[in-house]
Amino acid sequence: MTRNLESSFGMDIMDRRRFLKASAGATALGLLGCAGLPNSRLGGERGSDIIVIGAGLAGLAAAQKLEDSGARVTVLEGNNRIGGRLNTIERNGLRFEVGGVQVGDAYERVHAHADRVGIEIAPPAINLMGPDGRPLPTALIHAGQIVSSANWISSPLNPLQGREHTIAPPNLLRTAMNEVALKTIAGWDDPANLEMDIPLRDFLSSRGWSSQALDWMDVADSYTSLRTISALDALRRQAEHLARQQGSRPSENRAASTPGAGWVTRGSQALPEAMAEALQSTPLLGMEVIAVEQNARGIEVGCSNGQRFRADHVVITVPSGPLSRIRFTPAPPQVQTEVWANRRSNSITTIHLHPTKPFWELDGLPMNMWNDGPLQRVMAVPDTEGTIQRLIVWLNGDAANRVDRMAPDARMQWAMGELARLRPSSAGALEPLATRSWGSDRFADGAFSEIAPGRVADTVQWSGKRFGRIHFGGEHNAFDKPGMEAAVVSGERAAAAVLAA
Template sequence: MKNEKKIQQSINRREMLKKSGLALAAAPFYFGLNSCVSGAKKTMDADVIIVGAGLAGLNAALLFEQAGFKVKIVEATDRLGGRVHTAKESDVPGHPELGGNGIGGGYARVLDAAQKYGVSMGPMRPRTEARKGELVYRIKNNFILPEEWPTHDLNTLPEGYRKGLPAYVTWGHFGKINPLPENDLAAWRDPKYKDWDKSTYSVLKDEGFSDDDIKLVMGTNSSYGVDAQNISIMMYFQILTWIGQQNASTGKGGAIVGGNQRLPEAMAAAFKQDIMLSSPVKSIASEADATTITLDNGNTLRAPYCLVTLPASALRRIQISPSAQGIQQKGFQNLDYTPVVQLHYVPKKKYWEEDGLPPSMWCDNLAGRFMALKNDLQDPDRVTSCVAFLNSNVALEIDKMKQEDAIALVTKTLEDIRPSLKGALDFTYYWTWVNNPYAGGAYAYWKPGEITDFANNLADPIGRIHFAGEHTAVMNRGMEGAMESGERAAFELMDLLG
């Protein structure tokens, strides 16, 4: 409780400074104790400048600080956490996660940080998975209950794949053919498995799936990538091996009480040095004895080393000197991120009681996964909000539209397919990870051949510039992968700093 109070005081201090006018649009905002910046520095600003205040950057910063090094963090946006982002209660009741959601029992670094920095763990908060009996499929203009799907006339999937949610029916087969050793979380990068770094589409065609079947199971509401042709089956092998390790863990996962963003905020509150918010980086130069970081506003920072923790999609907007070469440059330019767009609503009535259908829907149209969320810890059966969670090509299509047009189209689609939703929903919040210059998507995905081509080289230093972020993680994924990468980079640089 004492730590939580301290965290809130630090956050309140930040809000107070913002309101006082210190956080001007054209100037960086400082979250720290010793802030100063000028256009021409004669001395170093820190031992390490960290670009990005997500979990990777914050974990690295705290490790540096504990080891006695001087650190500054530079963050482009006005908040902490990167792709860990919780909706405000004032925007969406129940404050659902907009970014990183579940915390597994094997998220050792995340769970340790939660305990260390005084945030409480609570139960998992499902976002795109409905409770048993609370989901109906909407496929080819038909409502189909899960128990009806295996024998339904519209189910044309091959024998052995007709039971279960379409997006998950292939996972069992992927598990059977997974060549990776169960206990080797780094094997997915081993060149000896390069023949498996091929399209998931080719694997499913070999199993007798038609193109329409593949579109249903891999191109509709897919949590990874866009479609089967553009994602490597090796990525699924990595995910399955990692899930196996998570399931074998004895730890207790869940979600952060109050939202997962409370964790990076707590980490930032524990960090005693500077975090410069609203400070996009324009360029980073590695020189003979230092790095120079130039912000969009023209101010510069200098340090012996720079640690960049941005996703590759965000790194593409920054000029790096000397530039990346060869396969690393290919990786920076080509690694893509899973498209995610979310439209949040507050239900004004119990529409599911009106039509007798389950409250949540898995749709093969612009409605995506329409989920009735239950995020009230005191009343866990109450629907607090609904979300149209869009992935794959649907997310890309919607994201190209003007926001007001996208909202109108998705809302109309929902009302057309389910009349009980007419007048039942108040739109409350729109969030996109796609049209976001500092993210470009929710998390990295690997296209066929990319793991073999450049996965092992994305974190290679460029002179004095080093790299971290979930896309550079070897053993873990998601939030834990980000923490792993920050830890790896911090120890790497400590060896150089001496």
């Protein structure tokens, strides 16, 4: 990448000398420095101008912008790895994702950082669609009986009436949401739209969808439930999804033929790891922040292991759940802490299995599955040759919470047992690979942030509102961007706010 960082990132950069001069003045006043700081793993006592909490995309993007402006930055990560909700693992010779995957072509900031650190983003080398370019059929399981989605309309298992009768259960929610979609994400939170700040189930029910259809929509969504998410927030997320699918004008670093969605070729986690390696100071792992104090000396951050860090400002990028457990002195306004406490992320648990033989050829049913029982959804993932190497059991909401009570090995055995019960041909044809629970991960508290019904206005106003020397990032604070792009943009915005302070 030949362009300098200012032109590449398209942002105003604070003059290094001006920033360092201001920092020196702050140090003289006792606002900076760490004279009493315990030794860190990097050796010796450390001082920094700014502390960034969280080493996911948001925190790393913030740290990079701040360092480029001449600031000394310390990044604290509570987990024992870099990456946040990007998580790539290897099992039995297979490398796969248990976190975020897709990078839209419209993700300009994500692509800019990938270009900067030498990480390739390319179209996936696997085909998840049928030979005609349409989605593959799904085995629909209702009340323990199975029918292919290709035969759903004529099946006696289909109880739906009217317009619903022709729609397979996995497509009900998408169809319902498309009928009421926002034209653009811009202005999604306008006061005129707040009438839609009600439970999504109530909103769709008022549009004529039956109770049975609504129950089945809860299986195929990625929300905690249709009852616990605001319809307006769901419409915002749908608008983000459409933005992710849409292409953008190619930059000089990407060809015009680049499709609308790509994957990190070395695995999603490779991107934040490369961003961390590019920083002047390596992020400190195992530093779970439990307290943040603003005082006459600036900011003091306390970790669960007893270490304390001081700086002039702090940028916090962790999700709302972990954020709500941090003790702030003085306390932020009550309305702000209530927004954090009430904005949770949905539980998603995945179970990854390797098929040792193609059992779907024995029973003649589609590989992908949807069911209204505890197993919810099963998705087949092929390799570059088209061979199915992995099945993903995908559970949302209460279904995820129930299996999260099991130990990981027991959870994988449960999934294989359920599959054998529903499809006897799979008995003895599967081996466990891995399972990932985002709802029980205390550093994430879930996968996708949600706004509860009736809380949109307060959430937009207070979720990321600056509190003294404390600034906030994280994908949940970039309401106008989707996925990974929201994380990166939020971090850069928080850094810009610090530099402008």
